[in-house]
Amino acid sequence: MSLPAPRKKRRIHFDDDEGPKRSHSISSSPSTPLQKQREQLPIAKERDALIREIRENDVTILLGETGSGKTTQVPQYLLEAGLAGKGMIAVTQPRRVAATSLAARVAAERGVKLGSLVGYSVRFDEICGADTKIKYVSDGMLVRELLSDPLLSRYSVIVLDEAHERTLRTDFLIANLKSIQVKRKQATDVKGKGKCTSSAVNPLKIIVMSATLDAEKFSRFYHNARILYVKGRQHPVKIFYTAVNQTDYVDSALRTFFQIHLDQPPGDVLIFLPGQEDIESLEKSIKMHAKRLPVLVSLMYASLPPSQQARIFSATPPQTRKCILATNIAETSITIPGIKYVIDTGKSKEKRYLSKDTGGGFDTLLTRDITKASAMQRAGRAGREGPGFCFRLYTEEAFNNLAAASEPEIRRCSLTQSVLELKCLGQDLETVEFMDPPDINSVVAALKTLWILGALDDSKTLTPLGRQMASFPVEPYLARIILASSTHECTSEVIDIVSMISSSSKLFLDISDQRDAIASARSKFRHPSGDHLTILNTLRAYQEMAETENKSSRKEWCKQHFLNERTFTEALKIRDQLRVTCGRVGLDWRASKKDSEDPVLRSFTVGLVQQSALLQPDGSYKQLMGRSVVKIHPGSTLADKKVPAIIFDELVYTNQIYARGVSSVPRSYFNGATPAIPNGS
Known part of the structure; x- marks a missing residue:
């Protein structure tokens, strides 16, 4: 370096x-x-x-x-x-x-x-x-x-x-x-x-x-x-490039790993991939091809349980090669012993705020080329304990064309939560001295969102509601949903759902060759209104089972229903914190409308009014604010339905804009909910 x-x-x-x-x-x-x-x-x-x-x-x-x-x-x-x-x-x-x-x-x-x-x-x-x-x-x-x-x-x-x-x-x-x-x-x-x-x-x-x-x-x-x-303790690392750029970096990583495993001396391998989906796909491929070869595959990504993350630090068994599949969280701070070979796909997931139409927009994770700084950090992982080797799955010309460093998040992400936090400190994002100033359009979008949620008044002054929202350790729109639930007397149900969607782990596991079995196993949880109440039904079923079953039985139950137990355990911790916060701001978290879906969906609509869309005559959905055309994500319980109006947790962008975490609501919920709403619930 x-x-x-x-x-x-x-x-x-x-x-x-x-x-x-x-x-x-x-x-x-x-x-x-x-x-x-x-x-x-x-x-x-x-x-x-x-x-x-x-x-x-x-x-x-x-x-x-x-x-x-x-x-x-x-x-x-x-x-x-x-x-x-x-x-x-x-x-x-x-x-x-x-x-x-x-x-x-x-x-x-x-x-x-x-x-x-x-x-x-x-x-x-x-x-x-x-x-x-x-x-x-x-x-x-x-x-x-x-x-x-x-x-x-x-x-x-x-x-x-x-x-x-x-x-x-x-x-x-x-x-x-x-x-x-x-x-x-x-x-x-x-x-x-x-x-x-x-x-x-x-x-x-x-x-x-x-x-x-x-x-x-x-x-x-x-x-x-x-x-x-x-100065550090860095041993020389020999860099290899591909002759041409690799379009299928997962397949290229697979082939490169087995070339190393069959032809190179002992030493563990670290493969950098953009995200969890790529990691799980490559893990499956390696295990399928290495049935008779001594390979130990370990994973590392943000939502993986700590106990599983810790496996990357364990000693490699004799006569075995450890292969670690990781996102860019393995680039810095932590040292993984035994790494001699690094395979760098040259890709990472980057959060970016995409502006749409009349000022609306959404945060999404996009797969992007890494920077030169990241490439050097990745290569350096192979030289911590001795001479190492880094196999870059891109050309030397491509490396030379990489950006030197990543663009600061303040220039490419939603600023809604930061603006709210600064308002609580008596500061304005426009006037704070940052190393790099934020994009003015992102500032305007954040102010607009907080105004619509009722956190700011017409003069951009923090409201009492806004200060309450900032008390919750969740995104402002989720905090607004919790506060609205007090009006509709369903805080218990709303906190359960918010806790689940705030978990860093995906609840529903998607296994491509078992989709019919998955649909059958989960049919008992499905709610006709969509994903939010389906999540609530799933949590209730898990808790009811957990009251009488031991740890191994709970794990087996989750496996049978293709559910991630990590999501439940993390969500229950989050729920405890949200209940404590409710007590601090004077909300009764025990308030419940257990057998009525309307109060819950009304509460969610208050916070998700910007994340809503109406059915059009041609069968598409257009955002209520922003006017972008969106599709319901294939993983949603409403994927094959046409309903008058939807609310959703987030938009994700691949080749199209998909709404994920979707519920159907009556169009009447939006009566009076013009782009200048809402003051109340």
Whole structure:
């Protein structure tokens, strides 16, 4: 990897031969294999110099090459040096799997139970306590903490890790931390003069970390902050390209894997694929072709249960080759042992906001070419423990034509939730100082959506309803549905459904060669109104069964009905949190209309008024707002029906625009619901 050369005054360059050596142990814990591993990391040699620079600077930009140990070691160095003081050290991660696995690793290195000295906090899952000093946290969860604690006063140091990914939440934090740091410094100065008695005035240190980062840009944003560079432990990786670009990258990955497996020396293989569907397809193909070959297939994608994700870290059995199929979550932060070969399809899923017609639009995941930065990160996975090989399933010319880095999410995603959060902080997205300004059309679309949902009034001022919506850890439209359910006295049912559709896992498993069996097994859950009440019926059936059956029986029941048990277990955790939030905002989550579908569908229509469509004379559906033509997704229970009007959870785009998570509602529900609605329920 090529990184900028050292520059005087602004950049401190550390490598294996530079910087002061450590004069004391990095930990007071007894010597263990994990402690020895810590001491052998490249960053360990620069511990004292790093701490000195961080101590002397309010903001530090740290470029640590892949394999340097920055993500696990820097927080521990800060703790050992006393820089946390009475506060905590937060380490943000763009992905929840990274936050949870890193917390587990650091807890093991400290010799403590996860949730004590070291913990984590991700969406709908938190393990930390009063003694926690190092907390790995998803960037979205730290944004939520801002809403109740605008100065993030519990933290003495905030480490923004993998900042190069420029997620919407990371950019939100980058902007707000800049002003928070100034406010806390001013409060500290006032307290020092004896004019303030507040306890939440400790200064804040900010560390921005990455392996591939436009360090100069971050430095300029933070008033020419100090840039540090730490060399990693990277072995040479030989790169191979295809002669022509591969249109079927899954098939090409399959053939490349077996060429490696049959012709190359031992070593595990990591294959990067865009999404879960591609991973499951390739897993099936590999297992089918490797019945008599010693191959262990492990998977890694965001919605996979943690217990299954953990399998990628286990030792490979003797005389066996492990093949890991992963999305881009395996590019950074986590180190997978044993990888010698990487197969890079050159593709990833990217969230993008697609504008349509008169200002409407929708977020969707599109399969896109990766960037050069991602390609280098992927190749680097093969060189962590020794010389490696990377097989790129695209031409060298295609690599040279890749974009250098991905476009920040703030320029390509819906901003509705961010605008609502900023309004709660008394800020306007148009005036906040971001590293890259958002697209003005996306800002207008977000303001329009929040106005329609009743979160903002005609003067773009936050309403009491909007503040209640922001209290819920779900998208604004889902929060609006929950609040509407109070009027219709069906909060219990609505929370059940919202919890299920908020799960990161798909409930209904789709197996192409068993569709008739699937339809038969699920027929008992089907509700004539569509998917939302079908989901509710499915959850009720699962809970009724779970009351009398053991764990293995529950698993078998889900298998018989082609259902994902992970969705149920995650949804029940989400439901608990939503019930707690209802209590905080004064809603009775027990309110129920168990035998009536009308109140539930009316509640959903309030939140999904922008996500609705009316049947046209030609049999197509046109959006009520936006006027795009949409089709009902083939996986919906209404796929073969024609109904007067539909509401839906989301639009997905392939060769056409499909509505997914669909329910039929009477057209009368939209009476008075013009594009300038709704004020009430």
